[in-house]
Amino acid sequence: MDRLRSWCPLPGCPRPAVLLCFLILAASFLVYPMLRTLSLQLHSAITGSYISGTHSIVFVNCPNEQIARDIARTILAKKLAASVNILPKTSSLFFWKGEIEEATEILLLIKTKTSKVLKLSSFIRPTVLLRQSSW
Structure with missing residues (x-):
């Protein structure tokens, strides 16, 4: 001891x-x-099984197909996603200034790891806001 x-x-x-x-x-x-x-x-x-919570799908609306393609290519180039589907001519209904509005948009369906969602979100938000000024 x-x-x-x-x-x-x-x-x-x-x-x-x-x-x-x-x-x-x-x-x-x-x-x-x-x-x-x-x-x-x-x-x-x-x-070969899927583990819940390790992969996510992110939806992003774009005003036209060219912007959707540009965003999709950049996301893939930055390795923020494994794959991006571009779904054409999505009809959107939404409230804007107290009125119901309708618009045609292009939907990006982004498949990524859950661990990359915050990085992806941080990239997309400024990109979309910057492009909104030209819509």
């Missing part, structure tokens, strides 16, 4: 075994999210 206490030179220092258990426990909590993600990816790769 004296040998264990000799590791800690300060008086009142916890025993090394308790300290070691605490460090292992703390490291487990810090590493758990990474290990969980890796194990889910490994399971998915081995079984």
